[in-house]
Amino acid sequence: MEIRQLKTFWTLASTCSFSRTAEVLNYVPSTVTMQIKALEEELGVKLLDRWGKSVVLTDAGHQLLPYANKILNDVEEARYVSSQSEELTGTVIIGADEVLCTYRLPALLRLFRERYPHVRLLFRPLSSDNLKQSLREGNVDVVFMLDEPVISTDLHAELLMDEPFLMVVSPDHSLATRSTLGIEDFNREQIILSEKGCSYRTFFYRTLLRKGADSLTELEFNSAEAIKQCAMVGLGIALLPEMAIKGEMERGELIALPWDLSEIRFTTQMLWHQEKWISPSMRAFIESARNVLK
Structure with missing residues (x-):
């Protein structure tokens, strides 16, 4: 061998x-x-x-x-x-869910490539369910998750930044001009959600049901971009992290509903296995992430 x-x-x-x-x-x-x-x-x-x-x-x-x-x-x-050797080389394999891959990591990957052109970066898009397991199986070096703070005995988790969530609709939606909302206003409304297994989808849905919502209709996608586009054309109410809809909010293409989501505390966090040797290239990548994602 x-x-x-x-x-x-x-x-x-x-x-x-x-x-x-x-x-x-x-x-x-x-x-x-x-x-x-x-x-x-x-x-x-x-x-x-x-x-x-x-x-x-x-x-x-x-x-x-x-x-x-x-x-x-x-x-x-x-x-x-x-x-x-003074010049960093090697390979770093990164995993992340679709939201962070789209809205948070591009700036980090570009900066790292500029600073360390001889380090090879391999990116693996993974579902939220598979991120931690991929670390444990040695398939990736570092993963980024949008989730509640992770507590683990074998994985090191570092919180990078809080990610506020908003409920948004198109400007012509029946709830778009409301200054206050009650739980009954969600009855018979279509809720556009991420795929089952996504932690913030589960938390949000349980919160609505606990407060008394019923007769909810679900429309499910595995892409934040698809959820956003459906909300923009009036298909329903979407729950999305603010980072994914900042531009659309500024342009008036989406309207935030007056609904308290302070119970939802999700963060962008970086994880790696505690037993893994942190190579110089991996250490440089971790430090770059700390500087960019803050």
Whole structure:
């Protein structure tokens, strides 16, 4: 078993694409295929399956991944200790949910690329349910979550900034001009929400029901942008973080409803595994996030 084979396998597990892996490692695609085949033959197991143009790990692949991640981390640490190179290199794999990927991370990624051009960044969009598990399985180095403050025994969670939420409607919605609202005003209204499993959707919905709302109609999307667009054309009431609708609010394309959402305290937070060695490139990325997302 060679280090380069494990690196190819680990990169392929991160990108889920042979062509992307070849691009990242500066290989031709046939080299990626050859190295994975050699690793599978040596281990006597199938590590991955192809589904169209995508790649998914088998059970054996999932079992190998944390060991490959640990070996590669140890190798990177040994190389750093031996060389003490002044120029940062290496790879940092980042995960985040769709909202933060769209509205918070672009500025951070751009700044980091400008400062550390020789560090390779790999981004993995993940659902809220999969972010912490991806850290525990070693699939990512750092994740960003929009959630209630995370308390964990094995993950380090750092709060970066509070994210206020608003209930918004189009300017011509029947509730748009109201100065006050009661819970009965939500009855028979269509509520545009994120997918099931999203923590702030669950919290918000339970809050409305606890206060006595009934006959709510749900329209569900897995994209904050889709929710925003539906609200703008008058399809219902949307719950969104303020960062996602700031421009539309300023232009008068969305109107905030006078409803107290102070119970909802969600934050942008950065997490990594407490047992993971923090490489110089990963440390630089964490510091950049602290400076940008505040």
